[in-house]
Amino acid sequence: CCQRFQVFSFSCPKESKERNPRENSATPTTDLCGLTLPSPNMQSPVLVLKDSLTRESGSKVHHANIQASKVDINTTISSNITHVKLAFGRIVVTNDGNAILRELDIAHPAAKSMIELSRTQDEEVGDGTTSVIVLAGEMLHVAEAFIDKKYHPTVICRGILFLILYYSVDLHNLYSMVVRSFAFAAYNKALEDALAVLDKISMSIDVNDRSMMLGLVKSCIGTKFTSQFGDLIADLALDATTTVGVDIGQGLREVDIKKYIKVEKIPGGQLEDSKVLKGVMFSKDVVVPGKMRRKIVNPRVILLDCPLEYKKGENQTNAELVREEDWAVLLKMEEEYIENLCVQILKFKPDLVITEKGLSDLACHYFSKAGVSAIRRLRKTDNNRIAKACGAVIVNRPDELQESDVGTGAGLFEVKKIGDEFFAYIVDCKDPKACTDAMSVARNILKHPKLVPGGGATELTVSATLKQKSSSIEGIEKATVAFEAIPRTLAQNCGVNVIRTMTALQGKAKVRSMTVLLVISLQHANGENAWTGIDGNSGEIADMKELKIWDAYNVKAQTFKTSIEAACMLLRIDDIVSGIKKRQAPGASQPSKPTIEQEGEADNEQMIPE
Known part of the structure; x- marks a missing residue:
């Protein structure tokens, strides 16, 4: 090792x-x-x-x-x-x-x-x-x-x-x-x-045209999923990204899929059961299932980042009890402390209390008695999503609660059992900012509503344009190589001959056929059609605009950069300086070490005198 x-x-x-x-x-x-x-x-x-x-x-x-x-x-x-x-x-x-x-x-x-x-x-x-x-x-x-x-x-x-x-x-x-x-x-x-060149050949689209957007997303993710579920995945991705999109002015749109979108995978069922929730879902149940409600319409939500239980000493804490009544006094102090926390929360009349920390049995008693549902030990990321979805503010101390911290933007709270697990839903939110490749494609189109042709057409157009710009330099024979790697790879995967060289083509008086890559390069160099590319299914030369094969503009630009x-x-x-440090195998005997005179150390190295 x-x-x-x-x-x-x-x-x-x-x-x-x-x-x-x-x-x-x-x-x-x-x-x-x-x-x-x-x-x-x-x-x-x-x-x-x-x-x-x-x-x-x-x-x-x-x-x-x-x-x-x-x-x-x-x-x-x-x-x-x-x-x-x-x-x-x-x-x-x-x-x-x-x-x-x-x-x-x-x-x-x-x-x-x-x-x-x-x-x-x-x-x-x-x-x-x-x-x-x-x-x-x-x-x-x-x-x-x-x-x-x-x-x-x-x-x-x-x-x-x-x-x-x-x-x-x-x-x-x-x-x-x-x-x-x-x-x-x-x-x-x-x-x-x-x-x-990308700006020149790109095509602007209307992000409000749903039918066009669905076709574009489906074409971009065509190789990620089977054709049977292409429409479903495209529809889910577009719904999710449009839900969390935010207009930031000057015609720009921000879509943060990492922060506001979560893909929850649940064992069982079929892919057709997938759907977009305009809210938050997490794997939790109420603390007291028999006494707390599992379905609340238009709930008032309070989010906490503190425990609702008696604080334990950080170190060893000793208490000396002299009388028998002292034990009852200690228990009463704990009850009064927890009761005070619950009173501070209940005065805002919440329907649902969610905390990232623990929740004592006494606090559960007070909440269930007041008709309030409670969820404990929720992950920080899920708590942040709930705050964004329902408009609540996460509070560190109950005595700092204000009316503005209560979330009222959720339309429904419900707990469902799927398989062997319970999942809590907070959906129908007014501002629900809560399949990854598909959502990335949809996000890229929403942020930059421009498309460029796929099938290697973009790379060949860029290559031909740059070659024309350098034609004024004398004594240099140029042939596009680097950008043609993408269409060349596409042609190879289609089983088309792309290895035939220009020298072999020129050496023959009659050539019955040229390589697919050379034909497309000539068309792009002559400016005949900037949308000509390779059809990945048949390997033939085709118009990418007619086949509706697209790439997102910012994906292609980021690839070049x-x-x-x-x-x-x-x-x-x-x-390159490399070194290998061999680790001792378990149970192996330690090798004998030479006698070392401690004369100093430099980078954990010991000097051995001659």
Whole structure:
């Protein structure tokens, strides 16, 4: 059993002679980017490491990171449906990239960074987890050729518009022209141009048109669920997100699905029994089922974050009882304390009292006698949702209660038994702000009511537009590579031939058929149809607008941003320090230790004299 740790060291623009072979003088010089480079004779930093540590640096690290990103990750999630056999005999079958990656046991630090990339994409927009990994891995693959030619990673990152998005044959001409002209603005310009293309081809929609919204959500989650339940899931997701949506002004809408929406999974029943509750549901029952009401219409709700029981001493508390009556006095003091708490609550005439802490039997007696239902030991998250749903305020002390703290926004409180468990419902709320991928898609459309075509059409349009923008640079033969990874993967999953190269096509006088990817690329380059993509069912070229295959605008924009920035980050890593600490197996004999003279310690290391 081993414990592994890694240390990343990011390379700086200033590099030694090994990283920039064009610098030969001992005095600082300036490269084509206008950066001052140090002399190769300057002293390098000295690192003191343990004997058990291993260190790798230079181009070896770059190649290892690129290979780990391509092989370990891309080959796992590029297929339509991936199954992974895990420990303890568990098997996961899914096409969600993040669901697969979080179950993998990855050791390489670069591959771990790619997994974090997918997790970040999922948390930010809830979709596009596979696309961002495929696109980032393809960008690293294209940049590998320039690493072989000893180009500095910082230069590659700055010239990402031409170095990563396109593959150049004339490397020296590329360095002399592209780096000089676009050293400082190419990276930002590439993102700006890509996002500008998204704005150009995007289509605004009316979020109030329910039939259109249902069709869009269904098309976006078509691969997540079976077609039998697509309409049901889309309807539930749209109802949930529109329920918790808040207009924040200036035409913007905020939809916080993490805070206000909870998916409760209950064993038993069928998927058709699923529904959206305009309120809160939690697995609790009233404290005294026989004496407290389980159904209340228009309840007055009080939420507490304090116990309704006698306080116990934090440490050992001793009480000396001299007379027999002293024990009765102590019990009476406890009763008076709890009675006082209940009186302070009951004077506001509540119908339901919910606390996150304990509730004594005496307090239950007072509440049931007054006709008040009570629930105890509720989770903090559920209590917060109830407060948002019914308009109540969580109170820490009963003596601080005010009339404005009582929640009156709930229409119905009811306790139902489903299977072997009881569930409490607080529904029909006036402001109910209380299937995850589906809700993420609906949320993205509500927040940014723009759509872009799916089926790889967006990536090919961005690629063709950027290629036209760079046509003014002479001596550079360019072919779009990185952005074409998405439609190429789609075509491969459809069983279409996409491997045939341009050289083979040009070498034949008569070509009966071209690859699907080349035909679509020509159409996008000629500006014939920006909506042309690949039909995932048949593998044929089709109009995504007619097939109603869409992607949310902000999902695609976030995919471009995250993948490009992650590729640059991994390219700048040129030093890895890793170590393995072996743990002692249980029951194993302890090895003999040499005699050590305690002369000092540095980072828990002991000095052994010679």
